[in-house]
Amino acid sequence: MAYVISGDCISCGSCEGNCPVGAISQGAEHYEIDAGACIDCGTCAGTCPVGAISQG
Ligand code: SF4
Numbered sequence: 001m002a003y004v005i006s007g008d009c010i011s012c013g014s015c016e017g018n019c020p021v022g023a024i025s026q027g028a029e030h031y032e033i034d035a036g037a038c039i040d041c042g043t044c045a046g047t048c049p050v051g052a053i054s055q056g
């Protein structure tokens with residue numbers, strides 16, 4: 001069960017560099033997590049200023 005980024009994302013970019021496997025990238029409308037690459041470490045969720053990242 002990968003982590004997911006909701007529509008609350010303001011595209012600040014702070015989560016991207018904190019993912020150990022590079023699963024986060026900028027998508028068309030907001031940042032996105034590659035479910036196939038995410039290892040569920042949870043690090044990104046703690047870096048989001050608006051709480052847009054949660055376990056899916
Ligand atoms: Fe990357 Fe961990 Fe967030 Fe998954 S939970 S996107 S592996 S930082």
Ligand code: SF4
Pocket residue numbers: 005008009010011012013014015016030031047048049050051052053
């Ligand atoms: Fe979006 Fe949160 Fe990541 Fe910033 S830290 S890009 S608001 S998901």
